[in-house]
Amino acid sequence: MGGTPENSVMAEESNETPASGESVWNFAFGSNLCPEKRGNRANLQIEEVVPGELQDWRLAFNLRTIPWLEPSMASIDPASGQSMHGVLLRFSPESFKALLQSEGDGHAYQLEPVMVDAYDGRRIKAVAFRALPHRRLQEEVPPSLRYLKLLRSGARQCGLHPEYIKWLDALPHTPRTPWQRWVSATLFSTIMVISRWGSPLIGAYLFRLLRWVDEKPPLPLRLPLNIVILTPVLLFGALVGSSPKLRSYNDPLLSPACRGTRRTSRGVPAWRKHR
Numbered sequence: 001m002g003g004t005p006e007n008s009v010m011a012e013e014s015n016e017t018p019a020s021g022e023s024v025w026n027f028a029f030g031s032n033l034c035p036e037k038r039g040n041r042a043n044l045q046i047e048e049v050v051p052g053e054l055q056d057w058r059l060a061f062n063l064r065t066i067p068w069l070e071p072s073m074a075s076i077d078p079a080s081g082q083s084m085h086g087v088l089l090r091f092s093p094e095s096f097k098a099l100l101q102s103e104g105d106g107h108a109y110q111l112e113p114v115m116v117d118a119y120d121g122r123r124i125k126a127v128a129f130r131a132l133p134h135r136r137l138q139e140e141v142p143p144s145l146r147y148l149k150l151l152r153s154g155a156r157q158c159g160l161h162p163e164y165i166k167w168l169d170a171l172p173h174t175p176r177t178p179w180q181r182w183v184s185a186t187l188f189s190t191i192m193v194i195s196r197w198g199s200p201l202i203g204a205y206l207f208r209l210l211r212w213v214d215e216k217p218p219l220p221l222r223l224p225l226n227i228v229i230l231t232p233v234l235l236f237g238a239l240v241g242s243s244p245k246l247r248s249y250n251d252p253l254l255s256p257a258c259r260g261t262r263r264t265s266r267g268v269p270a271w272r273k274h275r
Contacts, residue, residue: 026127027054027126027127030074030147030150033155040196041102043196044098046091050120052085052086053084054117054128057076058084060140061143067214071141072142075129077130084164101204102204104207108135109129111129111130112127142174144173146185148168152169183230193240206233213226
């Protein structure tokens, strides 16, 4: 059974490197399902990748982001009798610290201890990212199509259970205007470039600033502040937008599948119970 909310560890309290030499398993279920995405994130060195199933939890799109940019992002919620699928990623302590920084540096997620049934038969103790209580939406909001495509592509490349992939394919998305799609794709691509240069905290600080602009200043000031902040970032992204790595991030291409032998899911696929 997965961990309970009472056992959660706040990510901002967990950025310290684990005990010397200890590897850390992370259960990934969102955009980090996509190998291309993982490869572009903060130069992470992943020691092992294996698909797995997490019992008594469900995929939830309830991480509050910046509504005009991305409607929501993935998290997990307790759900007795249900299950979800993802990939187990084994990191060195140094790479796991970089992953934490690239995932908001403790301002978006808390770490949830979980026990995952790997497709190769092992039961692996891991941590999963769950939205911090004050960042959780009261009601789930369908994510953007850009974000859903990362999950769907990653699930296929990593060989997740076919019925779970079918469920992901049927999920609705929140429509975006062409301008919103371009800004979102360009912004996230640019952040990935900066992360590959070894500066994952820059992206975390940028999104914290954008959230502040979206919530705190008087409404008439928000648009000009966004323009001032985003213009240089988007111009940089447009200049390097011809990079093959950026193109593959925006429209993920097939890359080597995750290692691990697929294990048949136990019982009736519980994700069918999801909303």
